[in-house]
Amino acid sequence: MxxxxxxxxxxxxxxxxxxxxxxxxxxxxxxxxxxxxxxxxxxxxxxxxxxxxxxxxxxxxxxxxxxxxxxxxxNWNEEWEKHYDPIMVGDKVYVRASFHEAKPEFEYEILINPKMSFGTGHHATTYLMISHQLDVDHEGKRVLDIGAGTGILAIMAHKLGAAHVEAFDIDEWCVENGDENFDLNGMQDVRMGKGTVREVKPQGEFDIVLANINKNVLLDEMEVYSKLVTNGGKLFLSGFYEHDIVDIEAKANQYGLEKIGQKSKDNWAALLLIRK
CATH class of the missing domain: 3.30.70 (Alpha-Beta Plaits)
Structure with a gap:
């Protein structure tokens, strides 16, 4: 090949x-x-x-x-060993590959063998989403990770005490890599789904919905997200620039979603919203 x-x-x-x-x-x-x-x-x-x-x-x-x-x-494993460095989110989260040494001084350690999938933690949007997650109680919650990439946000939710986690992505490589990463982090009962949110059709409502994709997809799927978030539940959004916040927030408001938090890094943004 x-x-x-x-x-x-x-x-x-x-x-x-x-x-x-x-x-x-x-x-x-x-x-x-x-x-x-x-x-x-x-x-x-x-x-x-x-x-x-x-x-x-x-x-x-x-x-x-x-x-x-x-x-x-x-040899993708060899390539990633050359290019992939561990990531720290503040002094709480340490994201590393299996070939890096553990750092037990961090409260949360996430193991990732990223291969060719997206969402390794290096990009500002993934960093921002994890940072938002640290601010929100996940204990006993139902969590949905849309466009999950490597599954890193779903893994973070599990580490924070979520009782039920679902995740999916449109990319076959992400599905395979996500399952591998779930196994590395003790989540053998979670399997990555494949498809868009409209194709996967998650069942029921979720206390927390995570979507780190891109502006156009977020705007297109906002109504679907609003129906997946339970009353009083939280929606995390990223994958867009700071100057796109006004458009994202306006669309969210149309469906009863209100911004309660905002973070930025390297001109990228992430929003935390609540369904009223």
Whole structure:
């Protein structure tokens, strides 16, 4: 199985956007670099026309430069060991891969073997969501993680005492990697679902709903989220920039969701809302 490799140099704020866009057209593996991202796709899955549309869309605004190459086989574990560093969220949460040493001085330790999935904790939005989670009581709660990526937020909910956790993502790699990460963190009874929120159709209401995706998806699915959050329940949203807060909040207000918290990091934002 041969992979095409795209070494992409871009402005920092566009990394996550490009990952999301490329994932939609079949790219299944990404590594963040000092210059931007390295993106990979099976040669048989690559379509030049759809890739070119994305390139043309961002070449100027993101200052894109791309080097293309061909790879016979990728040892993803080896690649991640080169590029993946542990993450600390304040002095409470330590997110590490299995090849890092444990740090028992942290109250919460999350084990992640990220491979090629999203949401490793390095991106500001994941950091912000975890930071919000630390501020909210999860004990005995029903929690739903939408667009779960590596499953890190679902794992955090479990560590914080949630009684029931569900998670799903549209990407097959995320489903496989999420299940592996759940096992690493003692969550063998939780399995990652596959699909959008409308496809998965979670049953019942949840005390806490987590959605770290992107602005357009959040706006499109806001009504669905509002019906999943129980009265007095919390909705965590991220995946958008600070200047998008006004649009996200306005849409949320239409469905009885009121902002009660806001955090920002590196121009990215995360909101905590309550269903009245």
């Amino acid at each position: 041969q992979y095409l490799e795209f070494k992409i140099s871009c402005k920092e704020p566009f990394r996550e956007i490009l990952i999301a866009e490329l994932a939609e057209i079949g790219f299944d593996s990404f590594l963040e670099t000092d210059q931007g991202i390295d993106a990979y796709i099976e040669e048989s899955q690559f379509h030049r026309d759809t890739y070119q549309e994305i390139y043309d869309k961002y070449v100027d605004s993101a200052s894109l430069t791309v080097e293309e190459g061909l790879m016979d086989k990728v």
